[in-house]
Amino acid sequence: MAIISKPPLSPIGMQIMLWALPALLVLAYVLPFAGVALRSVTRPAPGLENYVRIVASPDLRMILYRTVLICGVSTILTVPLAYILAYYWVMGRAVTSRLMEICIFLPFWISVLVRAFGWMVILRNNGLASDLATFLGLPAEMLATGRSANSVVIGMVHFMVPFAVLPMASVMRKIDHRVLLAANGLGAAAPYVFWRVFLPMSAPGIYSALSVSFILSLGFFVTPMVLGGGRVTMIAEAVFVQMFQTANWGLGSALGIILMLFVLAVLWLVRSVVKLDQSVSR
Amino acid sequence: MLGKSRFGIVVAGVVGLFLLLPLVAVVPFSFTAKRFLSLPGGEYSLRHYWALLDTDTWLASIGTSFLIAIVSSIVATVLATTFALGIWLLRPRLAGIVTGLVLLPIVVPPVTSAVSIYFLLAQIGLLDTIPGVIIGHVVVTVPFAVVAIMATLNRMDRTLDQAARILGASPFQSIGLVILPNIRFGLFTAWFISLVMSWEESSVTLFISGVNVTTLPKRMWDNLRLDLDPAIAAISVLMTLLTALVIILRGSRQQG
Numbered sequence: 001m002a003i004i005s006k007p008p009l010s011p012i013g014m015q016i017m018l019w020a021l022p023a024l025l026v027l028a029y030v031l032p033f034a035g036v037a038l039r040s041v042t043r044p045a046p047g048l049e050n051y052v053r054i055v056a057s058p059d060l061r062m063i064l065y066r067t068v069l070i071c072g073v074s075t076i077l078t079v080p081l082a083y084i085l086a087y088y089w090v091m092g093r094a095v096t097s098r099l100m101e102i103c104i105f106l107p108f109w110i111s112v113l114v115r116a117f118g119w120m121v122i123l124r125n126n127g128l129a130s131d132l133a134t135f136l137g138l139p140a141e142m143l144a145t146g147r148s149a150n151s152v153v154i155g156m157v158h159f160m161v162p163f164a165v166l167p168m169a170s171v172m173r174k175i176d177h178r179v180l181l182a183a184n185g186l187g188a189a190a191p192y193v194f195w196r197v198f199l200p201m202s203a204p205g206i207y208s209a210l211s212v213s214f215i216l217s218l219g220f221f222v223t224p225m226v227l228g229g230g231r232v233t234m235i236a237e238a239v240f241v242q243m244f245q246t247a248n249w250g251l252g253s254a255l256g257i258i259l260m261l262f263v264l265a266v267l268w269l270v271r272s273v274v275k276l277d278q279s280v281s282r
Numbered sequence: 283m284l285g286k287s288r289f290g291i292v293v294a295g296v297v298g299l300f301l302l303l304p305l306v307a308v309v310p311f312s313f314t315a316k317r318f319l320s321l322p323g324g325e326y327s328l329r330h331y332w333a334l335l336d337t338d339t340w341l342a343s344i345g346t347s348f349l350i351a352i353v354s355s356i357v358a359t360v361l362a363t364t365f366a367l368g369i370w371l372l373r374p375r376l377a378g379i380v381t382g383l384v385l386l387p388i389v390v391p392p393v394t395s396a397v398s399i400y401f402l403l404a405q406i407g408l409l410d411t412i413p414g415v416i417i418g419h420v421v422v423t424v425p426f427a428v429v430a431i432m433a434t435l436n437r438m439d440r441t442l443d444q445a446a447r448i449l450g451a452s453p454f455q456s457i458g459l460v461i462l463p464n465i466r467f468g469l470f471t472a473w474f475i476s477l478v479m480s481w482e483e484s485s486v487t488l489f490i491s492g493v494n495v496t497t498l499p500k501r502m503w504d505n506l507r508l509d510l511d512p513a514i515a516a517i518s519v520l521m522t523l524l525t526a527l528v529i530i531l532r533g534s535r536q537q538g
Contacts, residue, residue: 014372014453015372017365018367018374019368020364020365021364021365021384022365022380024361025386025424029398029399029402030383030386031402032398032399033394033395036397036401087294088291092291102526103301103302106301106305106522106525106529107301107302109525110305110521110522112484113484113502113503113506114305114308115305117518118303118304118518121304121308122304128307158301158304218391219391219392219393221392221485222503226506226507235393239397240393240488240489252397253397256391256394260394
């Protein structure tokens with residue numbers, strides 16, 4: 001058996017199969033990325049000028065601050081909404097579960113542009129929301145948020161909910177129903193079973209939903225540009241503007257690098273939090 | 283449990299409606315008889331659906347997107363398959379690092395990837411060309427294809443391959459006659475995910491295409507930013523219907 005389970009002497013063809021994709025990605029992705037990192041410290045002049053400018057300029061600092069704020073708010077709104085959907089998708093009766101599945105996957109597969117456009121016709125001035133507000137006798141601004149941070153948050157939450165559902169649903173599916181029945185049999189009332197048994201058992205799903213949503217939101221670009229209309233600039237939009245409108249490649253590259261460092265920092269933080277949580281619960 | 287509380291299910295229903303709301307909201311706008319984005323107000327027309335057949339604009343973009351999606355999804359699936367098979371069969375010492383490298387574009391924010399690919403294509407003179415956009419799409423979709431195929435391969439029984447080899451199959455015969463037929467659903471999933479992702483890709487495409495190559499998302503983007511032609515409502519409705527159809531068909535097949 002030992003002889004069989006060891007991989008056979010590999011023909012050269014097999015090596016080519018294995019390395020074709022990594023080689024392509026090194027050429028078409030890693031090296032160009034290194035080029036971006038290089039440009040961020042060489043354009044327009046060698047040095048850390050671009051990074052200093054990002055930290056020193058109130059406008060750019062504002063963009064970083066706004067990105068973190070909007071992404072944080074969107075994430076905090078997204079996860080509870082997604083949790084409820086995930087719960088009824090996994091635990092609900094057949095019909096409920098199927099309806100939840102359609103509500104989750106229909107938007108999931110639809111282009112971000114279509115979804116941003118949908119919110120635009122609802123939220124813009126004189127859009128559907130303002131018609132509804134007039135009909136209800138409310139001031140139009142109450143429902144029609146126009147081009148604003150609120151509209152951007154609504155669009156982002158809408159985009160992220162399906163992505164946040166998936167990790168939570170997969171954790172919920174693995175929860176052993178007998179544990180819930182046992183808690184119930186030992187006298188715990190239904191809400192108690194949920195808050196003290198089900199919710200803690202689904203916590204790993206909540207952590208990954210939080211991190212997936214936050215990381216995803218940091219890179220948002222289409223939604224803020226369509227729903228914010230240039231008034232709610234976030235970091236990804238700033239990259240686009242620096243690259244193509246002001247043609248400042250160095251600054252655009254530096255912003256792209258900062259965005260990526262941010263994502264890596266979040267990933268690292270999540271990993272340490274999850275590790276800590278595991279070591280506590282053991 | 284939450285399942286028994288009326289309140290919980292009502293909240294879930296409201297959240298579900300929130301997710302469907304923008305998809306439904308565009309429907310009336312697509313039937314307006316006016317030239318600009320507006321509610322029909324009693325006058326219904328299909329003119330904006332017919333406008334999608336204009337061969338210079340919308341239909342051309344649909345064709346471009348379709349071509350790019352087909353080619354890039356096939357290339358991505360082939361590369362992902364050979365890579366996943368290589369890892370699975372050879373189990374190289376560097377497997378962890380190489381897989382990490384291949385999955386990198388999932389973690390990197392799309393805009394950062396877009397800037398990298400923009401510089402690459404500028405360097406090799408493929409900016410705003412169909413091959414250039416295909417390269418960009420392959421790079422950002424291939425990691426998802428790799429994940430789909432690796433997930434299927436990891437569930438496959440290794441002894442099938444070993445049995446084929448003992449019975450005299452060469453490594454490549456075993457791949458073609460034993461392994462690939464066994465992971466065909468994973469291959470299909472990988473291809474389908476890459477196809478949809480390429481069809482809808484907007485962040486990288488906006489950086490690397492412009493005048494010569496206008497994919498459907500690029501045209502929708504220009505439309506949203508500049509003139510808000512009601513045709514965008516019509517194409518949104520059609521894309522939503524298509525997606526709904528695929529989901530319902532898939533669901534009924536799973537149950538049947």
